[in-house]
Amino acid sequence: MALVVQKYGGSSVADASRIKRVAQRIVATKKAGNDVVVIVSAMGDTTDELLDLAQQVSPLPPGRELDMLLTSGERISMALLAMAIANLGHEARSFTGSQAGVITDSSHGRARIIDVTPGRIREALDGGQIAIVAGFQGVSQDTKDITTLGRGGSDTTAVALAAALSADVCEIYTDVDGIFTADPRIVPTARQIPKISYEEMMEMAACGAKILHLRCVEYARRFGLPIHVRSSFSTKEGTWVVFAPDSEGIEMEQPIISGVAHDRSEAKITVVGVPDKVGEAATIFKTLADAEVNIDMIVQNVSAATTGRTDISFTLPTTDGSTALTSLKRIQERIGFESLLFDDQIGKVSLIGAGMRSHPGVTATFFAALADAGVNIEMISTSEIRISVIVGQDEVDTAVNAAHRAFDLDADQVEAVIYGGTGR
Amino acid sequence: MALVVQKYGGSSVADASRIKRVAQRIVATKKAGNDVVVIVSAMGDTTDELLDLAQQVSPLPPGRELDMLLTSGERISMALLAMAIANLGHEARSFTGSQAGVITDSSHGRARIIDVTPGRIREALDGGQIAIVAGFQGVSQDTKDITTLGRGGSDTTAVALAAALSADVCEIYTDVDGIFTADPRIVPTARQIPKISYEEMMEMAACGAKILHLRCVEYARRFGLPIHVRSSFSTKEGTWVVFAPDSEGIEMEQPIISGVAHDRSEAKITVVGVPDKVGEAATIFKTLADAEVNIDMIVQNVSAATTGRTDISFTLPTTDGSTALTSLKRIQERIGFESLLFDDQIGKVSLIGAGMRSHPGVTATFFAALADAGVNIEMISTSEIRISVIVGQDEVDTAVNAAHRAFDLDADQVEAVIYGGTGR
Numbered sequence: 001m002a003l004v005v006q007k008y009g010g011s012s013v014a015d016a017s018r019i020k021r022v023a024q025r026i027v028a029t030k031k032a033g034n035d036v037v038v039i040v041s042a043m044g045d046t047t048d049e050l051l052d053l054a055q056q057v058s059p060l061p062p063g064r065e066l067d068m069l070l071t072s073g074e075r076i077s078m079a080l081l082a083m084a085i086a087n088l089g090h091e092a093r094s095f096t097g098s099q100a101g102v103i104t105d106s107s108h109g110r111a112r113i114i115d116v117t118p119g120r121i122r123e124a125l126d127g128g129q130i131a132i133v134a135g136f137q138g139v140s141q142d143t144k145d146i147t148t149l150g151r152g153g154s155d156t157t158a159v160a161l162a163a164a165l166s167a168d169v170c171e172i173y174t175d176v177d178g179i180f181t182a183d184p185r186i187v188p189t190a191r192q193i194p195k196i197s198y199e200e201m202m203e204m205a206a207c208g209a210k211i212l213h214l215r216c217v218e219y220a221r222r223f224g225l226p227i228h229v230r231s232s233f234s235t236k237e238g239t240w241v242v243f244a245p246d247s248e249g250i251e252m253e254q255p256i257i258s259g260v261a262h263d264r265s266e267a268k269i270t271v272v273g274v275p276d277k278v279g280e281a282a283t284i285f286k287t288l289a290d291a292e293v294n295i296d297m298i299v300q301n302v303s304a305a306t307t308g309r310t311d312i313s314f315t316l317p318t319t320d321g322s323t324a325l326t327s328l329k330r331i332q333e334r335i336g337f338e339s340l341l342f343d344d345q346i347g348k349v350s351l352i353g354a355g356m357r358s359h360p361g362v363t364a365t366f367f368a369a370l371a372d373a374g375v376n377i378e379m380i381s382t383s384e385i386r387i388s389v390i391v392g393q394d395e396v397d398t399a400v401n402a403a404h405r406a407f408d409l410d411a412d413q414v415e416a417v418i419y420g421g422t423g424r
Numbered sequence: 425m426a427l428v429v430q431k432y433g434g435s436s437v438a439d440a441s442r443i444k445r446v447a448q449r450i451v452a453t454k455k456a457g458n459d460v461v462v463i464v465s466a467m468g469d470t471t472d473e474l475l476d477l478a479q480q481v482s483p484l485p486p487g488r489e490l491d492m493l494l495t496s497g498e499r500i501s502m503a504l505l506a507m508a509i510a511n512l513g514h515e516a517r518s519f520t521g522s523q524a525g526v527i528t529d530s531s532h533g534r535a536r537i538i539d540v541t542p543g544r545i546r547e548a549l550d551g552g553q554i555a556i557v558a559g560f561q562g563v564s565q566d567t568k569d570i571t572t573l574g575r576g577g578s579d580t581t582a583v584a585l586a587a588a589l590s591a592d593v594c595e596i597y598t599d600v601d602g603i604f605t606a607d608p609r610i611v612p613t614a615r616q617i618p619k620i621s622y623e624e625m626m627e628m629a630a631c632g633a634k635i636l637h638l639r640c641v642e643y644a645r646r647f648g649l650p651i652h653v654r655s656s657f658s659t660k661e662g663t664w665v666v667f668a669p670d671s672e673g674i675e676m677e678q679p680i681i682s683g684v685a686h687d688r689s690e691a692k693i694t695v696v697g698v699p700d701k702v703g704e705a706a707t708i709f710k711t712l713a714d715a716e717v718n719i720d721m722i723v724q725n726v727s728a729a730t731t732g733r734t735d736i737s738f739t740l741p742t743t744d745g746s747t748a749l750t751s752l753k754r755i756q757e758r759i760g761f762e763s764l765l766f767d768d769q770i771g772k773v774s775l776i777g778a779g780m781r782s783h784p785g786v787t788a789t790f791f792a793a794l795a796d797a798g799v800n801i802e803m804i805s806t807s808e809i810r811i812s813v814i815v816g817q818d819e820v821d822t823a824v825n826a827a828h829r830a831f832d833l834d835a836d837q838v839e840a841v842i843y844g845g846t847g848r
Binding site: 016019020050053054056057058059060061062064065066068069071072073075076078079080082083084086087092093094099120144 | 440443444474477478480481482483484485486488489490492493495496497499500502503504506507508510511516517518523544568
């Protein structure tokens with residue numbers, strides 16, 4: 001008997017009929033002889049509706065109360081799902097994050113899991129019951145207050161519980177067939193990837209592939225927990241996220257490049273004319289860190305010898321733009337830089353593949369493909385298994401297609417075309 | 425410094441603007457130098473909407489899951505109320521029933537409070553915070569599952585917490601000015617009652633006055649906790665529910681009759697031709713008790729000597745009608761009764777007053793008033809401080825007015841006329 005942890009997102013449980021369909025899938029898994037733990041998000045737009053209510057009552061609601069409010073969303077979906085399963089003749093019990101033993105720190109709205117003590121879940125499983133657990137929420141170790149985990153929270157709950165229960169697999173259900181070599185809406189010939197390593201998946205997630213959140217992949221990797229990303233609309237095999245062959249010996253067809261990810265949610269800020277003195281860059285990024293701005297890529301040009309000044313460019317989520325500009329203007333006099341440029345018409349295109357470690361020509365091929373397609377590169381950043389470039393936002397599609405073609409990622413079959421892609 | 429417990433019902437927090445208004449009233453109470461604990465119900469129609477969702481998913485949802493679902497309602501309203509208070513510059517913290525220490529038995533949907541351990545509420549008060557508590561909910565002592573208290577649950581939470589915290593008063597906010605001598609929609613001259621004893625209030629509640637639930641008055645009486653029923657739309661004094669003068673010596677103007685209550689929610693079942701043998705009535709009411717039917721009044725006619733058979737009539741909530749009829753039909757052969765009659769076109773009119781103990785003429789005056797008004801009495805039931813009669817449903821208004829007039833309950837001022845009444 002295997003222990004299967006399944007996670008269903010908000011769109012999978014958006015209304016009563018979808019909840020009933022999910023219940024059937026859960027019962028089928030149980031009937032196949034597995035113990036089943038299900039993590040569920042809030043129904044459809046519930047979270048947005050609750051946020052809207054909060055805004056009507058207070059322009060700046062306290063984090064503790066916002067978490068108390070938002071966690072009612074999963075409470076509703078998990079209770080309804082348990083009822084639907086009961087209606088199919090199987091016993092199900094729903095548990096809040098607190099009841100499931102998801103212990104977090106006290107950072108409301110973006111709490112981190114510090115322990116998982118799933119005693120009640122284990123009891124339910126031992127009693128032959130299906131356990132339904134609220135995703136996205138936990139309870140603070142210090143204050144015993146209800147917390148939420150922030151973006152990607154339900155996936156993280158699923159992986160954390162699966163790890164604590166030593167589950168055989170954590171299945172993440174979504175509305176596409178798995179992870180694709182590129183967003184099929186941009187690259188019609190994109191292929192579904194049958195297996196991918198944690199490392200590559202982390203790079204994909206960090207570079208704009210939105211199906212799995214970076215944080216949940218990190219967690220799964222730490223515990224060696226296999227993730228199976230699959231569609232809640234079919235029974236097809238999806239994408240397995242596992243260790244790369246060299247670390248665990250799993251048979252894995254290892255192409256040079258796994259996929260091409262893209263991200264249109266970032267903007268670029270250039271700090272123009274920074275005096276070329278020791279510590280100026282440190283002051284700039286310390287200021288941004290204090291303002292809780294998340295920086296992605298950073299480029300510093302070589303300073304012009306004649307002026308003794310340099311330009312520093314970085315990318316960040318567009319939503320953090322005004323916060324960043326405001327905090328930088330406050331230190332303009334102290335640093336003595338000349339001006340700030342803000343550009344939100346950019347896009348990031350990333351090539352990801354563990355195989356590029358041993359293939360030194362990848363960068364050259366990638367840049368040549370972009371050049372042939374007439375795409376201008378504004379910034380470059382690389383890791384062991386990733387190359388990212390910043391291009392104009394209206395050139396993202398062209399760049400993704402050129403890279404996909406250059407590395408022979410196109411599908412043999414055309415069926416993959418009908419599905420949505422990794423860039424949602 | 426006094427400790428004030430306030431309870432606001434669903435209509436008082438039905439939308440964002442009403443929540444903000446309630447927040448202002450709470451802050452005013454705090455600013456007046458009081459410690460404040462607030463019990464809140466779910467917003468407006470939330471509970472009905474959740475029940476509707478449950479019905480879409482399962483025709484017979486498990487009680488545990490239904491409670492998990494329904495308790496999300498207060499979670500939403502209490503978090504929003506805490507935010508609205510924070511927005512007025514005061515610190516508020518919301519607590520679920522479980523966090524507030526409302527410990528119950530495991531009867532989902534109608535749990536009874538067995539202990540209240542309000543350590544976290546006390547801590548919040550000591551920290552100068554306003555505590556907002558979810559009404560209607562608790563946590564089971566045995567299973568640690570979330571429970572709901574059933575009808576009148578939020579009032580009961582308020583009184584139970586107020587008692588556990590030794591509060592000075594429990595204020596129940598509603599949309600009328602207090603308890604009236606009769607429903608002003610039926611008796612335009614009905615007066616608001618400034619003070620009423622627990623005993624009379626219990627009889628009023630049991631006889632159809634819906635502002636306070638019987639259960640919460642019982643609880644308040646046990647702990648000697650004063651209840652103040654008042655309007656959330658004005659700052660007028662409402663109705664105080666306290667000990668009668670003879671038990672506690674409180675100065676109380678004691679009229680013979682406090683008020684006239686009525687109830688149109690009951691039906692009457694007559695079991696026709698029951699063999700007049702020992703134990704037949706016991707079997708009938710044991711059967712009804714097993715089916716969890718709540719019986720109110722019971723009348724057994726003297727058996728006709730010639731037939732050796734008798735008729736037994738009783739009243740019950742109309743909603744329990746079909747359950748009662750089904751379970752009685754199942755024992756028809758065993759008991760040997762002839763037939764069952766069901767009448768849902770009845771109404772109950774009750775005269776309540778501690779003063780009637782020492783005024784033997786009350787019954788005669790009441791019956792004479794009904795007779796003069798042409799109202800036919802179908803059943804009669806009495807207690808020390810109450811006389812109830814069953815009449816035709818279309819004669820309820822006439823009967824209430826006749827009784828109100830006969831005992832000189834009419835108001836001196838006409839202002840009370842504009843408010844809704846005790847019979848909502």
